Amino acid sequence: MTKPMTAMAGRVLLIAGLVLGCGGKHGDTTPAGAGGDGQATARQGGEGGEGGGMVPPEKMDEVNRALEHKQPIMSHCLALAVDAGELPKNSRGKVTLEIVISPAGRADSVKVVRTTLPSRSLDDCIIGHVKEIQFPELPKPYETSFTYAFEAM
Numbered sequence: 387m388t389k390p391m392t393a394m395a396g397r398v399l400l401i402a403g404l405v406l407g408c409g410g411k412h413g414d415t416t417p418a419g420a421g422g423d424g425q426a427t428a429r430q431g432g433e434g435g436e437g438g439g440m441v442p443p444e445k446m447d448e449v450n451r452a453l454e455h456k457q458p459i460m461s462h463c464l465a466l467a468v469d470a471g472e473l474p475k476n477s478r479g480k481v482t483l484e485i486v487i488s489p490a491g492r493a494d495s496v497k498v499v500r501t502t503l504p505s506r507s508l509d510d511c512i513i514g515h516v517k518e519i520q521f522p523e524l525p526k527p528y529e530t531s532f533t534y535a536f537e538a539m
Contacts, residue, residue, distance in 0.1 A: 441528045448522045449487060453532045456515055463511035464503070464536045472505040478537040479503040481512060487528045491521040503536060 467473045479502030486495040496513045512534065 439525050441524050441526065445522050445524055446528075446530075449528065449530060450532070452519050452521055453485075453516070456519065457534065459515050460512055460534045461536060463508055463515070464538055466511060467503075467505040467508040468538050470507055472507055473503060473538070476538055477503060478535075480533050480535050481508070482531055482533040483512065483516060484529070484531050485516060487521050487524060487530070489524050489526060491523050493517045493519060493521070494527070499531065500533075 464473070464477065468475055468477060480500075481498055481503060482500040484495075484497050484499045485493050488494045493516050496516045498509045498513070501509070
């Protein structure tokens with residue numbers, strides 16, 4: 387192998403090692419202002435020695451789908467905030483939530499952790515709708531974040 391090819395192969399192996407070696411728990415690594423429509427980042431909740439195992443990936447997917455399914459009603463929340471004069475017409479932006487889901491499938495805690503649309507009524511409307519979602523039953527509390535993207539017409 388030539389010297390440039392050897393250097394390239396070394397970089398590829400380094401990158402592959404970094405990607406494969408990133409197992410375990412992850413927090414929300416989305417930089418402020420980044421992200422997109424319906425992005426979720428999950429973290430396992432509960433105490434370190436708590437039984438019940440991990441939340442299975444298929445349950446995480448169900449949680450994500452339940453949150454995505456609410457996008458149309460969340461868009462209505464933006465329309466209400468615009469109609470109330472809290473946000474200008476043609477507003478667009480993102481609201482990121484931090485959610486803790488109980489083993490019974492209810493949102494125990496929902497809070498806005500990042501927003502580009504500062505509106506109390508928008509935040510309250512979104513939080514209220516997320517608290518109404520019946521998520522799947524889980525083996526332990528599950529902490530996740532989810533970003534809704536908005537664009538007023």
